[in-house]
Amino acid sequence: MKLYDYLPSGNSYKVRLLLSYLGRAYIHVPIDIHKAETHTSEFLAKNPAGQIPMLELDDGRILAESNAIILYLGEGSPLISADKFDRAKMYQWMFFEQYKHEPAIAVARYIRHYAMDNRADELPKLMERGKAVLAIMERYLSERDWFAGDARSLADVALYAYTHVAHEGGFDMAPYPNIQTWLERFSDHPNHILITDQPSSG
Amino acid sequence: MKLYDYLPSGNSYKVRLLLSYLGRAYIHVPIDIHKAETHTSEFLAKNPAGQIPMLELDDGRILAESNAIILYLGEGSPLISADKFDRAKMYQWMFFEQYKHEPAIAVARYIRHYAMDNRADELPKLMERGKAVLAIMERYLSERDWFAGDARSLADVALYAYTHVAHEGGFDMAPYPNIQTWLERFSDHPNHILITDQPSSG
Numbered sequence: 001m002k003l004y005d006y007l008p009s010g011n012s013y014k015v016r017l018l019l020s021y022l023g024r025a026y027i028h029v030p031i032d033i034h035k036a037e038t039h040t041s042e043f044l045a046k047n048p049a050g051q052i053p054m055l056e057l058d059d060g061r062i063l064a065e066s067n068a069i070i071l072y073l074g075e076g077s078p079l080i081s082a083d084k085f086d087r088a089k090m091y092q093w094m095f096f097e098q099y100k101h102e103p104a105i106a107v108a109r110y111i112r113h114y115a116m117d118n119r120a121d122e123l124p125k126l127m128e129r130g131k132a133v134l135a136i137m138e139r140y141l142s143e144r145d146w147f148a149g150d151a152r153s154l155a156d157v158a159l160y161a162y163t164h165v166a167h168e169g170g171f172d173m174a175p176y177p178n179i180q181t182w183l184e185r186f187s188d189h190p191n192h193i194l195i196t197d198q199p200s201s202g
Numbered sequence: 203m204k205l206y207d208y209l210p211s212g213n214s215y216k217v218r219l220l221l222s223y224l225g226r227a228y229i230h231v232p233i234d235i236h237k238a239e240t241h242t243s244e245f246l247a248k249n250p251a252g253q254i255p256m257l258e259l260d261d262g263r264i265l266a267e268s269n270a271i272i273l274y275l276g277e278g279s280p281l282i283s284a285d286k287f288d289r290a291k292m293y294q295w296m297f298f299e300q301y302k303h304e305p306a307i308a309v310a311r312y313i314r315h316y317a318m319d320n321r322a323d324e325l326p327k328l329m330e331r332g333k334a335v336l337a338i339m340e341r342y343l344s345e346r347d348w349f350a351g352d353a354r355s356l357a358d359v360a361l362y363a364y365t366h367v368a369h370e371g372g373f374d375m376a377p378y379p380n381i382q383t384w385l386e387r388f389s390d391h392p393n394h395i396l397i398t399d400q401p402s403s404g
Binding site: 049140 | 251265291293298338
C-alpha cells in the first residue's frame, strides 16, 4: 500500500505512527501541500477533498481522512478495544479531535510555523479555543491514564499527533500536567517514532 | 437510556433518526442551547465539552459526539457494513461530515436561522466552503447511490442531517441533482422521521 503524506502534518503522523506500531511496510509518497500537489487533477481524481493523508491500497482503492485510515488499519489490533463502550469512547474522542482539537491547535501551529502574517488575526480566537480543548483533556486525564478504557487506543494516537506539538502553535503546556504525563506515557512504546522521522519506503 | 438534545440540531437529529430506524425506545430530554443549558455545572459534569447530543446509558455512563453515538447505537445493525473497506469508507465520510461539512453548512444555517447579525461577516467564507463540500458530494454521488458500499449506512445518516436543511443556510441546491436524488432515496424509508418531529418520550 501507498501512503501519500506530508511529513510535518500531524494528521499524516497518526498514520505513520500506527503503521510503525503494527510493523506494517508501506510505500511512502511525499506530497508537498505548499506546491499544491494535493490539487493536481491526478490527486483530485483519487481524493476529491484534496487532502493528505491518503492511503492507496494494493488494488487501487483509496481511503482518506486520517482517523478513518487508522480505524481501517487498526482493525483487529489491541488499539481497538473489544469492549463496546470503550470503543464508543474511542470514537467520541476521535471525533472530538477532528471537530474541536485539530481546527484550533493544528491551525494555530500551521499559521505560526509558516509565519502567515495574513492569517495572524485568526490566532487570538484559535488560542482561546485551543486552551478550552486542552482544559477538557486535562480534566478528563485527572482520573484516567488513557482516553478510552484502560489501555492505549486509536483515540490516544489521534490526540497525541497535534497535542505533542501544541507548543509549536504557541500553547504553554505548563498548566496541563496530566496531559504532559499522558504524552510521556504514550511515547514510551518500543515502536514509537517521531513526527520528524523520515519514513523508509517499502 | 436518555437522549439530551435540541430539536433543531442536525447533530441531534442523526441520533433520533437512527433510534427510529432501530425502533429503540428512549427518554427524550430537551435542552435549550440558547439558555446555556449545556453549560450548567450539572451538564458539564456529564459532558465537559458542553455539547448536545449526549446519550446517558441506563447505568449512568455518558457518550458524546453525534457520530460516536450513532456508531455505538448502530452496532450490529445493517447500517454498518460487514465489509471492512465499506466500513472504512463509512468512517471516512463521517469524519468528512464533522470536519468539512458541519462547520460550513450547519454554521451558515445557524447564523441565518437566528439572524445573528454580529456573525454575518462569517457567511461569505462559510458559503464558499459549503459549496465546495456540496460539489465533492455531488461528484461522488454521480457514480454511487450511497456513500459507503451499496447500501444505506451511518455515513448517509450523518450526511443527511445537515444536507437536507442546507437551503436554510442559504445554499441553492439546484446545481446538485445527484444530492437531491440521494436525499429522496434516503428519506424513502418506513421509519423515516422529520427533523421537526417531536419525539415521544420513553
